[in-house]
Amino acid sequence: MLLLHLSDVDEASWAKAFQTALGDYPVVRRGDDFNPKEVHYIFVWKPKADAFEGLTELRAVLSLGAGVDALLKHPDLPDAPIVRFVDNDLSQRMSDYVVAHVTMHHRQFSRFAADQQARRWAQYYPPAAHETHVGIMGMGVLGQDAAKRLLPLGFKVSSWSRSAKHIEGVESYVGAEQFDAFLANTDILVNLLPLTPETTGILNAETFSKLRKGTLQGGPAIVNAARGGHQREADIVNALQSGVLGAASLDVFEVEPLPEQSALWDAPNCYITPHIAAISDERSGVRYFTQMINDHRNGLPLRNVVDRKRGY
Numbered sequence: 001m002l003l004l005h006l007s008d009v010d011e012a013s014w015a016k017a018f019q020t021a022l023g024d025y026p027v028v029r030r031g032d033d034f035n036p037k038e039v040h041y042i043f044v045w046k047p048k049a050d051a052f053e054g055l056t057e058l059r060a061v062l063s064l065g066a067g068v069d070a071l072l073k074h075p076d077l078p079d080a081p082i083v084r085f086v087d088n089d090l091s092q093r094m095s096d097y098v099v100a101h102v103t104m105h106h107r108q109f110s111r112f113a114a115d116q117q118a119r120r121w122a123q124y125y126p127p128a129a130h131e132t133h134v135g136i137m138g139m140g141v142l143g144q145d146a147a148k149r150l151l152p153l154g155f156k157v158s159s160w161s162r163s164a165k166h167i168e169g170v171e172s173y174v175g176a177e178q179f180d181a182f183l184a185n186t187d188i189l190v191n192l193l194p195l196t197p198e199t200t201g202i203l204n205a206e207t208f209s210k211l212r213k214g215t216l217q218g219g220p221a222i223v224n225a226a227r228g229g230h231q232r233e234a235d236i237v238n239a240l241q242s243g244v245l246g247a248a249s250l251d252v253f254e255v256e257p258l259p260e261q262s263a264l265w266d267a268p269n270c271y272i273t274p275h276i277a278a279i280s281d282e283r284s285g286v287r288y289f290t291q292m293i294n295d296h297r298n299g300l301p302l303r304n305v306v307d308r309k310r311g312y
């Protein structure tokens with residue numbers, strides 16, 4: 001049996017779609033009358049404290065989100081394998097966001113918007129894409145997709161990850177030892193890391209001060225589409241005010257929804273979106289997890305299983 005436990009999402013709609021896709025295999029929701037011992041799979045997003053109560057026969061926890069940082073902090077998370085969402089549709093959506101914001105900062109959107117506001121005709125030619133270095137932190141599923149889409153636009157692309165990557169056209173930097181060199185070669189910093197103890201707060205004043213200066217007229221830019229826990233928001237505000245950063249695109253925040261009193265709302269050249277960079281689409285999610293459940297029930301191994309020790 002598959003149990004759905006989704007918060008902030010239309011659980012009824014997902015349940016209906018799963019039932020259609022899974023045929024005879026029973027699908028239940030919280031509040032339905034079912035025996036918890038018959039639940040072999042649970043599909044979760046933002047699970048409540050009692051989400052796993054009585055589920056002694058779980059074979060897998062299926063995560064609607066690609067990021068599992070919050071799930072891993074659940075005090076009663078069972079020992080079953082955790083499968084996260086990995087899907088071309090999700091990757092495409094994230095890359096749509098990344099490409100839009102990288103090209104916006106590359107073409108000096110902030111500057112020309114301010115000129116327009118001031119009715120000022122001031123010619124300035126942004127550098128060519130091939131003169132502009134995009135550094136992607138996190139070269140996993142989403143980082144690789146973003147790189148693949150930025151390269152044909154002409155950008156110089158480099159990556160930073162725990163293990164070395166061999167991707168044509170992408171310069172790979174690895175681990176803490178090469179972090180400074182990576183930053184020194186980056187005009188637009190894109191964050192697609194998972195949130196772990198090692199990556200918490202990585203977007204901070206020290207990081208910003210090490211980014212390459214001189215290519216983008218207003219200063220280097222950051223794009224954070226991963227997790228709010230990666231960023232020190234007070235440092236971002238200061239960096240934008242002092243010109244250490246020329247612009248910031250933020251989709252995620254230390255506290256969500258971003259509180260009304262946050263200084264980020266008024267920070268210069270700060271582009272805020274409400275955690276919408278990429279959604280796990282219902283149709284692709286149902287397809288992916290249905291296949292996963294069917295395969296697993298037929299004896300095939302689970303895929304995209306989270307390594308709990310690494311934290312992603």
Ligand code: NDP
Binds near residue numbers: 175193199225226312
């Ligand atoms: P992956 O697990 O596929 O990739 C993670 C990458 O980060 C890997 O390249 C990994 O290195 C690297 N990494 C992890 N820890 C470190 C570290 N300490 N130092 C350097 N590199 C590190 O994740 P995805 O690409 O699928 O997703 C990334 C994140 O995007 C998710 O965790 C989630 O938080 C966020 N997300 C946000 C969404 C939104 O709407 N805003 C939507 C979907 C996801 P290595 O390859 O060596 O293991």
Ligand code: OXD
Binds near residue numbers: 064065067278280
């Ligand atoms: C995710 C998210 O992790 O939507 O998938 O943030």
